[in-house]
Amino acid sequence: MATSASSGLTLPVWVASAARAALKALLGHPFESKQLLTQPDGGAPLQVPVRSAARLSDDQALAISCCDPGPGLDLTRDLEIWVRVAWSTDSVSRLDLRPGEGVGRLGSGGDACVSTYARQLLECSLLPLLPAGRGLVVEPVLPRGRSLAERTSNAAFGVVDGLALIGTQAEVQRSAAPDQLQQVVRELRALTADPGFEGSLALVIGENGLDLARREGLSPLLKVGNWIGPVLVAAAEAGVKDLLLLGYHGKLIKLAGGIFHTHHHLADGRLEVLTALGLDAGLSLQELQQLRTAASVEDAFQQLNPTIAVDLGRLLAAMVEQRSQAYIARYGDWPLRIAAVLFDRSRVLRWRGPVADERFFTLKD
16 A cells, blocks of 8 residues: 655655656656655555656656655755656666756766665666666756755765765654654664673764674664764663764764764854864964864865874864763763774774774774
């Protein structure tokens, strides 16, 4: 049975709904205001609204949808999505995804930045409609994507020219909402209640952290959003003895400043924290000014002498460990030890704190 959905859905879902409407217009089907999408994970099909669709010529069509991510703060709200489809002569690949205006690319002139889920969702929703021997070009266009991307951390991970079509599921995960915290705590309790749990846990921040942790072979893993402080306490209460914090330095640096809810709408202060750490590290006035006025944490480190950058990064990781340990000490006396490993925008593990060096030897060079 299909699930009717009109809000709380990730950007890839709205792109797929417009793509399907455009393909049906190209095939000469009557317009339908809701498109039936087949989920790649076997979940219930989704009925997703679209605004319009029309053939542009005998070999191409265009459809428009409007993103509704549901309640909460989300810059994709009311983002208009255009998807142009056209017949392709390449019947082997069948689906040729090309980034249009406003869609993020992996480097200048690179491929579209699209998650595995987004690509699979397009395939599940479009391929069953394709006539035998036909290939299809799918070109999403986000008219406001380029300007909105300037308000994200896309560039920190090498994504340029627009918004990335990322996401691992249909529903929006509320990283700043209380229900998201409750879900993470439920997952935490399930992990620690497993008979095979031995006391160690890797807490990863965001999709990039999760991907990197899996590549490193870390297990068990728990992905956390912005409610880091309460999750640390919940981990201590659940009996975790060794906890590894793995995340992007531009996110975990907030913990070094005592900020344990990390959503940017609630608190920032990253460059201020880095400048204070630079003062502790004995940087010169000129170097401190460079840190304070940098465009981002990554840019700040890039401007420093490489040796100084390494020392400052290690101090940052150590401070994340210290402030996290102090945070949980406010709420109880537990044997939990917290380690921190930070990665950069190239998704390379860059700095470890002293506890990480001692406790998580598998991450050593």
